[in-house]
Amino acid sequence: MFDVIIIGAGICGASVARFLSQYKLKIAVLEKGSDVCVGTSRSNSATVHSGHDALPGTQKARFNVLGNAMYDQLCQELSVPFKRNGTVIFATNEKDMHSVCDLKKQADINGVPGAEVLSREQLLHLEPGFGARVLGGLFAPTGGIVCPYTLVIHSCYSAVQNGVEFHRNTAVAAVKKDGGAWSVLTDKGRFRCNYIFNCAGVNADIFNNMVSEQHFHITPRKGEHLVLDKSLAPFAKATICQTPTDLPGGGHTKGMGLMPSMDGTLILGCPAYDSIYPEDTATMRGGVDEILNYFRTFWDCFPISSKIPVFPEPKIISSFCGVRAHPDTDDFIVGEAEDAPGFFNAAGIESPGLTAGPAIGKHLAELASDKYGFIRRTDYNPFFYKTKPFREMTEAERQEAFIKDPDYGRLVCRCEQVTLAEIKAAIHAPIGAEDINAVKMRTRAGMGRCQGGFCSPEILRILSKELQRDPLSITQCGGCSKVLLGKVGIC
């Protein structure tokens, strides 16, 4: 019997788990994926939005601004790469300049600190190199970038440190009231608990609609992105987008833009499309072409063009697609279901969900505690400490790390400079990596320009050795995603 079951280990589930772990509660997180952070929270533009584009008065606006303000402390506590690089929304015509001014008004109402409308000259002062077509734009200094999967994974690690259980590969089939308690039926058996936190992303509507008459519907909305090699990182500073007006993407997007990532790569995106399948993260030719066509046309607007004059298509190393949970209410659904006491929703958390997630987690934990009188623990530890990655160490730090552990001297992933020591640490972490993608998400091994061409056989071998499993059983991303299909000579 648990006090709390959390469904889903994305940014919301992880944040709820971590904030609830401050109380004396027996908590389990159920995640149907083979790892934590395998859905929406992994595949997005990694942007910490300032909050200028959410409609005033909405939950989106509220939690966006609250969440944004939490990021400095949160990322410090959890050893997560985060930077306030600032966001610029530029305009290329008078009509778009009006939208920029409207965004500024909206930013003020939402309580976004420091947002201002800049003239072309002011923009150039901020970042030289904006193209001749750019008339001006909105500058939001609180806009930032974060490594989203590191944030979620470390939030989960922090929760584990404070006593939370994580059950991966555990899919919830049904939720129902069973006597005074909740019964959560899964493919791994039944869990009973007093409180449920529904953080199931694109599937959150299913669970809500099982227990509450206040139905809502979630539409999976796909967002496509391209990734450019990190050799371009020195040429991009702020997150820069064009005003969404008159752009393709059906108005579902915050606009097309170029977003530096904490890993040094540049993310381009993103057009958005509704989908019918919640797990459909397949990229589409149309979406990819839309990004390519946009940047072929508008590259000269971006400051990077002063150093790299032509859109460098050969520098594309990857493309990916994320699915966001778009609710028919068009706003985040955060709180206890009115007709199902003890059932809390963090549902419809589409963009800016990554930014808002920590604030939603904190709010729900406080809401439940206030109502149900949870007791605080005295030994809660908010810190998760992670050694600096090898690639960021100085020469002296590298030597010091090597003396403590010679596995720091063995480079496994050459593109991202990931050592054997770091891969072993990822495998033996509190929620250890059990497949190739899980190693990648924890270390960046395989995420660089060769995309695992050189290191994936080695990572497979390390996983097999450390987990004491047959290499044939090692998967790319859990389930039936086996990498190898047989031994030579034994088909």
Next chain:
Amino acid sequence: MRNSSVENLQNVDLVIIGGGCAGMSAAISAHKNGIRDILILERSSYLGGVLKQCIHNGFGIHRFGQDLTGSEYAKRYTDEIDRLGISFLTDTFVLSLTQDHDITAISPAGGILRIRAKAVILAMGCRERPRGALTIPGTRPAGIFSAGTAQRYLNLEGYIVGKKIVILGSGDIGLIMAREFAIEGSEVLAVAEIMPYSSGLIRNIVQCLEDFHIPLYYNTTVTRIEGTERVTGVWLSQVDASRKPVPGTERFVACDTLVLSVGLIPENELCSEAGIELSSDTGGAVVDDSFQTSVPGVFACGNALHVHDLVDFVSMESEVAGERAAQFIRGKSDTASVVRAEPGFGVMALVPQRVRLTGAEDRIKFQFRPRQRFENAEIRITSDGCRISSVKKRVLTPGEMCELSLERSSIHSDLKVEVIGL
């Protein structure tokens, strides 16, 4: 004994980064040219690079007049390295290289190593173009391999990567792998090539595909990948002259594996810190006819310089680079004036890009790839609009590197190399 500090700076005459075919050939050649203080730094656990996983034959015909497997070819060089007593460090990853030839490396045996070299040879080889670079739409399941990765699993580790395989790209590694998959009992359903011709050697198309009844579809590409956990199939579409998929030509091929053989990219990430000029045309360093880069005393050869068709040519080129590096170390390098060689119409990946007007050898060898297939064409070198050399060819294809040489004495100003269809 592990170093407790990284203060000790080791001085070495010649450091070679990469212990594959290029690095070993350069080392042996430098040794023959009188250099004894040589150190090869190799990031994997053995010398020989990718040759070790090439168990097929066809190596050594030009270099040794013998038909060897890749591993046999490598052994000739590793034996010679041993015989000459040339030093090498394996499991040693070079972290940085500076303009002053200072190298920082790390290994599990020694931690951080700092080396100052009189001369450096860049022989890091190349990597395969990954799926991401192609932005093929669809899912991202297990079962997508670059050809070299599949080759490593099969030949070095002894594992089958797939039972029903589609290969995208008809580069040499893809063709070789098609045959190996077939021999190991996997079914190769199709090789799709987006171009109207293969970038692989003709002999490989015959020996690896035709002999095994594996279909090769030109003007065809993969337009979507299906499968959530493991690949369940791919969509093949025909493409038009501008290489855009033709609507209505899509067909689904059920398979469990997609192997990509879609190009090789020279590995030159070390060059930026040292300020070595790179060519966007070859992906390698810009070099002169002695294979010296824009940084004096730093030389480049093999697939790190430009992607070769045959390892024999890598060896032969690297031997020259090793000899020139030896001359540099002995202080015999000349400060000749230099002119540029530019690729003109129909020419890509031209090497060298600079030519010294004076030098020990009388003839300068140029290598390049034609941008497209040409029949009855003329390769022409012009200077100031005047033709100074030309040669007629019946067939030129991007899959086979072209070579032509020129008297150094005939060069006085910048050159242009072009292909003219006749």
